[in-house]
Amino acid sequence: MHRRIKKSILYSTLIVVCAIVCFFVWRSSLRGTVIIYSVDRNGTSLRAPRKIIGHANEERKINITSIKGYKANANVVNTKFLVKGARYYVVYTPDSAASFQHLLKSKYVGVSSQDVTTNSVGGIQAVPYRATSNRLRVMYSKQLTRWSTLNVSYPKLEVQDPSLTKFGNYWYVTYTGGVLRSADFGSWERATTPQNSKYGKLIAPSLVHTGKDSLSMVFTSIDEKSHYRAYITPFNYFSAQPDLKKARQIRGISNVNAISLYKGAKKYYAIFTKRGRDSGIIFLATSRSLQGKYSVIHKIVPPKGTYYYAPTFILTQSASAVGITYSSYFYNESNNLSYSPAFFKEGITGKGKARQITGQFALQKMSIIKVK
DSSP, rough: OOHHHHHHHHHHHHHHHHHHHHHHHHHOOOOOEEEEEEEEESSSSSOHHHHHHEEETTTEEEEEEOOOEEEEEEEEEEEEEETOOEEEEEEEEOHHHHHHHHHOEEEEEEEEEEESSSSTTTTTTEEEOOOOOEEEEEEESSSSBBBBBBOOOOOOOOOOEEEEETTTTEEEEETTTEEEEEEESSSSSEEEEOTTTTOOOOOEEEEEEEEEEEEEEEEEOOOOTTEEEEEEEEETTTTTTEEEGGGGGTOOOSEEEEEEEOOOOOSEEEEESGGGGGTTTTEEESHHHHHHHHEEEEEEEOOTTTTEEEEEEEEEEEOEEEEEEEEEEEOOOOEEEEEEEEEEEEESSSOSSSSSBOOOOOSSOOEEEEOO
């Protein structure tokens, strides 16, 4: 009897010890995550979040990431790794004065959008499917090939397909779904473009100088049959709004993905991309009237496996075209969209030599104005 009791106690003790050991082994294997966001004073992300994995409930001091042209509000972040994850935000103040001095000395000013879900490596940026988050960037350059980013606090909103226009004392940035206006690139006014049942969200809009004191907006829209069509409509630069009641479809261009127009001395020029089997090819066309009918005069065909997109004209402040620019992408081995180099060509026919544009991140659509 006593022997049975001793065995029972021994087995019970072993079970308890094993349970305790298993608990501590399990606990030591738990991992927690810390995500550090780098944002400007408007809360706009400046780069992709930094994710760090450590032992659950571990406390650690993590050095912050240095960002050129910005000063962080801390040198280290005191973190604790939680199984459910912990988030920390580091706010960066821009050295705007020095950056604006470089801007004033530059020959070109432009805008692009930076995807802040991942970081660029060697000018290439792979982005997981439907996981994009794009933020506006103002840029400057002395020679078109190499661009720097203006160090300011940017609007906290999604900006895809930005296009830059100078009109009067203001810079207008049109993008899918809205318009931004600024006199100095330091403060911004936002106008959301109106939506209606016919046009929905205006895709990749851009402004066209149609007269000495007038602007029009060109944009793409998807109809009820999922057809992509291009339209032109007057633009009120006081309210920063298009007059969609006067929108007219552009003739001679079908299944268009994105389009920009330019008013030349004797004719109008269109540069655009299409969807479907012609996807990735850039088309240049001309017409005697703004609305068309446009006829294709040249195509820019990418290498196999690469796609060109977001073409636009490089303009002077007086609205004369001096070249074209466009970006490129491909799909990597994981079938993720990968932004790759942007290019420009001198002249407006697209027949010149393509030269690569580089910046501090993988450039998406580049819209450029020659200021000197």
